[in-house]
Every structure is written in C-alpha cells, then in structure tokens.
Amino acid sequence: MKSWIPSRYCIACHGPFAIGGGSIPDLRYASADVHARFAAIVVGGARAERGMPAFGDVLGTDDALAIEAYVLELQAAAAAREATGAD
Numbered sequence: 307m308k309s310w311i312p313s314r315y316c317i318a319c320h321g322p323f324a325i326g327g328g329s330i331p332d333l334r335y336a337s338a339d340v341h342a343r344f345a346a347i348v349v350g351g352a353r354a355e356r357g358m359p360a361f362g363d364v365l366g367t368d369d370a371l372a373i374e375a376y377v378l379e380l381q382a383a384a385a386a387r388e389a390t391g392a393d
Contacts, residue, residue: 311369312376315361324380329357333377334384341378345370 312324320326324333333340346352348370351360361370 311365311373315365316373324377334381336377336381341374344374344377348373 316324319330320333321330326332340347343352345367347358349360349362349365349367351358351362354360365373
C-alpha cells in the first residue's frame with residue numbers, strides 16, 4: 307500500500323492505527339457489511355449520511371482495497387492481542 311494514504315486521508319478522523327474515538331468508529335472492529343462495501347464507502351461515499359466523506363476524487367478502488375487490507379491486518383493484530391490478553 308502507498309504508506310501516505312492512511313496518514314493523509316484516514317488518520318485525521320480515524321486516528322493512528324484506525325482506532326477512532328468518540329463518534330468515529332474503531333475500524334479494527336468493522337463489521338462484515340462494512341468490509342463488503344468498503345470501496346463504496348471510501349470511494350463512493352456510501353456512508354456520507356453518517357459523516358464519512360467520499361474520497362473518489364483522490365482515491366481509486368485499488369487504493370480503497372489497500373486501505374481495507376491494512377485495516378484487516380490491524381483487526382488480526384487486535385484479535386491476537388485480545389486472545390492472549392496482551393495490551
């Protein structure tokens with residue numbers, strides 16, 4: 307993944323490592339529905355009514371899928387930490 311994508315477009319709202327906070331969701335716990343629609347959410351604005359802007363003017367579907375892969379890595383790491391009781 308282009309490492310600048312999350313730092314430029316995601317971190318301002320979702321925070322470092324997609325943890326979120328407040329009313330912004332922690333993407334490490336995104337549902338299967340979110341993952342099924344990930345590109346439509348990121349590129350097309352499918353969650354605009356919830357405050358998630360569309361980034362289709364600067365990101366493409368491949369970028370969205372790369373971001374999703376990063377989020378899935380973070381999910382796996384969080385699940386592994388929880389399974390072992392590590393922080």
